[in-house]
Amino acid sequence: MPSLLQMNWDDRIFAVLVATAAALLVMAVGLTLLALFLRWRNDRVAGIWAALEARWEPILLDVLVEERPPEELQAAVGPGDSLRFLAFLLRFVRRLTGSEVDVLRDLARPHLDWLAREWDRGSAERRARAVQTLGMLGFDGNELVFLAALDDPSPLVSIVAAQALAEPDHPHHVVEVLQRLDRYQDWHPAFLSGMLADAGSGVTPLLRDYLADEEHDAWSRAVAAKALEQLRDPEAADVAAAVLGTNADPDLLVACLRIVGAVGERRHRAVLLPLVDFPHFPVRSHALKALRAVGDDADESVFLRALDDPSPWVALEAARGLRALGAGEILEDLALGGDERALTVRQVIAE
Numbered sequence: 001m002p003s004l005l006q007m008n009w010d011d012r013i014f015a016v017l018v019a020t021a022a023a024l025l026v027m028a029v030g031l032t033l034l035a036l037f038l039r040w041r042n043d044r045v046a047g048i049w050a051a052l053e054a055r056w057e058p059i060l061l062d063v064l065v066e067e068r069p070p071e072e073l074q075a076a077v078g079p080g081d082s083l084r085f086l087a088f089l090l091r092f093v094r095r096l097t098g099s100e101v102d103v104l105r106d107l108a109r110p111h112l113d114w115l116a117r118e119w120d121r122g123s124a125e126r127r128a129r130a131v132q133t134l135g136m137l138g139f140d141g142n143e144l145v146f147l148a149a150l151d152d153p154s155p156l157v158s159i160v161a162a163q164a165l166a167e168p169d170h171p172h173h174v175v176e177v178l179q180r181l182d183r184y185q186d187w188h189p190a191f192l193s194g195m196l197a198d199a200g201s202g203v204t205p206l207l208r209d210y211l212a213d214e215e216h217d218a219w220s221r222a223v224a225a226k227a228l229e230q231l232r233d234p235e236a237a238d239v240a241a242a243v244l245g246t247n248a249d250p251d252l253l254v255a256c257l258r259i260v261g262a263v264g265e266r267r268h269r270a271v272l273l274p275l276v277d278f279p280h281f282p283v284r285s286h287a288l289k290a291l292r293a294v295g296d297d298a299d300e301s302v303f304l305r306a307l308d309d310p311s312p313w314v315a316l317e318a319a320r321g322l323r324a325l326g327a328g329e330i331l332e333d334l335a336l337g338g339d340e341r342a343l344t345v346r347q348v349i350a351e
Contacts, residue, residue, distance in 0.1 A: 150180055194230065
């Protein structure tokens with residue numbers, strides 16, 4: 001057979017094409033075999049999972065109703081099945097409450113020691129899963145793990161640790177979360193404020209202090225304010241009013257206005273009036289909404305003037321404010337016009 005150098009150009013090109021096709025065929029066969037192997041392995045793992053869960057679930061259900069002792073379920077967990085068993089318990093702990101959750105945590109306890117020691121190994125996803133498992137099944141005794149995880153290089157691991165710490169059973173740990181709140185700016189503020197509010201009313205003093213502290217950035221203070229609004233903390237109204245008089249960040253102002261609107265009193269009215277003319281329309285809109293909650297008949301002129309605001313959202317709140325004051329006749333007269341203000345008023349009357 002002639003060598004490649006002895007061939008003419010056409011034969012050389014043909015030989016290269018044949019070799020390339022052969023290489024591609026070998027690669028295709030190899031990838032097919034790899035895919036078949038991975039599928040076989042996944043099916044095998046799934047089969048093992050299914051078999052273990054089919055074995056554990058009836059025993060667990062009997063343990064929960066005290067028809068079998070917990071030791072019987074522990075005996076059914078093999079030496080290498082702790083991780084699978086913890087994942088199995090996690091499925092149930094999300095659906096149960098009260099004493100049944102305590103039973104699940106007691107069942108998990110013998111399998112958590114190694115996880116508490118090795119939680120910081122592996123990928124960020126693995127570390128986050130380990131912290132989540134400890135948080136749901138074994139918080140007590142592992143507080144140092146969560147405090148350390150707050151400073152994990154991965155924001156995912158840190159936020160999972162924050163969720164574990166922000167619980168009503170241990171509100172004092174929320175101060176550690178608040179100290180790192182600015183780290184979570186890639187997360188939605190509504191998620192973060194909900195997480196803080198989940199810690200319950202016991203964290204309201206911490207949240208009020210955080211909101212009042214000008215050393216913290218406006219974004220983080222707004223998150224704390226939203227949590228206070230969700231908790232409907234009456235004492236937060238004074239703090240929010242103080243912030244409204246000293247800050248110009250629109251997001252923080254809106255968050256504080258929502259607090260005043262939710263739990264404020266008539267004495268907070270004065271701080272709202274300048275914000276009715278604030279440059280950003282969301283602030284003007286929420287200022288009118290808060291004024292509707294804490295104001296009285298003396299504010300009728302404020303709402304009437306705001307009906308001409310260039311923002312339709314502000315005009316809507318102004319019309320709602322008039323309706324709340326009982327100015328029905330004024331609204332009906334305004335609705336007879338043919339301008340945008342009349343359209344806004346008619347919309348509010350129809351609500």
